[in-house]
Amino acid sequence: MSDKIDTRNKPFADDMAELEAITAWFESPDIDLDEALAKFERGMELATGLKKQLGEVENKIEKIKKSFE
Numbered sequence: 001m002s003d004k005i006d007t008r009n010k011p012f013a014d015d016m017a018e019l020e021a022i023t024a025w026f027e028s029p030d031i032d033l034d035e036a037l038a039k040f041e042r043g044m045e046l047a048t049g050l051k052k053q054l055g056e057v058e059n060k061i062e063k064i065k066k067s068f069e
Contacts, residue, residue, distance in 0.1 A: 012050065012053055015046050015049060015050055015053075016050060018042075018046055019043055019046040019047060019050065022039050022042060022043045022046070023043070025039060026039070
């Protein structure tokens with residue numbers, strides 16, 4: 001299994017690019033099962049972090065919108 005990597009300080013675009021690379025890897029015809037499991041786990045970690053970042057941005061946008069109402 002892969003070690004958890006803290007993605008909170010990485011730019012959103014970097015995490016998204018890594019997730020896209022993992023997705024592209026799964027589209028290849030030759031997939032090693034152990035490597036696939038590790039990549040799947042990393043992909044889930046990235047997706048969770050990205051979702052959290054998007055939620056935080058949405059909350060900030062709502063606060064900004066309310067301050068102008």
